Amino acid sequence: MSHGFEIVWEHSDRLVAGLVNTVVLSLLGAVLALMFGCVVAMMLMASNRVLALATQGVVDLMRCVPFLMLVYLVYYGLPQFGIDFDNWTAGLAALVLYNTAYMAEILRGIWKNLPRETIEAATAFGFQGRRLYTRIIFPQVFLAAGPMVGNQLIQIIKDTAFLTIIAVPELTQAASGIQAQYFVPFAAFIVAIFIYWALCALVEAGTFAVERLAEVRR
């Protein structure tokens, strides 16, 4: 069994390359999903009832779909509409599309429970339109959303493992490759699992730091 770990160590460059892809996909996916999530959250909170209800329907539907199904729909579906891209981009697109719904729901939940007073005070001071969002609403929402966004980032990291099925060269794919070539299943996948663990621990530590910052700012 220790022999297996030696082989994995010899090919650690492949794991590192996979890890880099996992990290880049997760972070890029989370940041883009958060940005789009803001827009969708604004639609969810819109005073236009039809727009709000229609958006809520799409968000709820998205949250009922397993991530892998969405990956397949993007991977096989979009080329039929003439949008062609490689596996990596398809994976990222699926990550962003899927998590936009979750991020929007997180932001909306916090936004809804925001104290009315700050917003009323802001409008009384003449804040409106874009400045009301960028200066008053979103700073409060983002600070309070820290822990939940952190949880979602952990979910995103775990979801990237599904992308191995459409052959995106991420961490699980790298471990699979080493395992298939040298038949060291135990060592290859255990090492991958411990790397995922470390990544998630890192995110948890980061979330904790944001929480502390939010406490100070309160």
Place this chain on the structure above:
Amino acid sequence: MTWNAFLSLLDGAGLTLLISGAGILIGVPLGFALALIRWARVPVLAPIAAVYVSLLRSTPAVTLCLLIFFAVPTLGIEIGAWTAGILTLALVTAAFNSEIWRAGLLNFPADQLEAARAFGMPAGLRLRRIIFPQLWRVSLPGLVNEATLLIKASPAIAVIGVAEITRAATRIGAQTYEPLPPMLAATGLYVAIILVLVGLQRFVEKRYGRIGAQA
């Protein structure tokens, strides 16, 4: 997509429900055992349970499934794809379930336990007669919620060739060279299953959620 193809998707749905159901049936009691071990601070076992929960909560189901399917046979134990799938889902969901049970145990009113102890109830009887009847009501909404998450994670076992919904859909897509219709039908099946579970969760919360909370 033909009628026969749709039937094989339905077969896949049956398999998804069967394997996820088996995973839940094993994972819920296993999670309870883990929570009890940590709650009672059993020496040696409690830290192991804590590490297990932390590790499994950050492990992708796909990676765990590959590990079990390929590594267990190297220990000389034969394991089929179905068994590996059930084991994967059970081990993952047990970690999340244990956190739900543990939250209930940690919030359990201490005065009731002290009263039971004052009446001379042994630990087993306290657990069976005092704690559990209230605990399962508090934990049920969380457990049903975790079951929905498990169904959404269950396509992970398609990776080792279990012919559940996702696998059935990709197979039909590969045969007909038209992947989109079976994928959309499969998505519809998942949405239906999850909507039923969400409805069940709302019902459960209404029916049982409050009773335990007030006790």
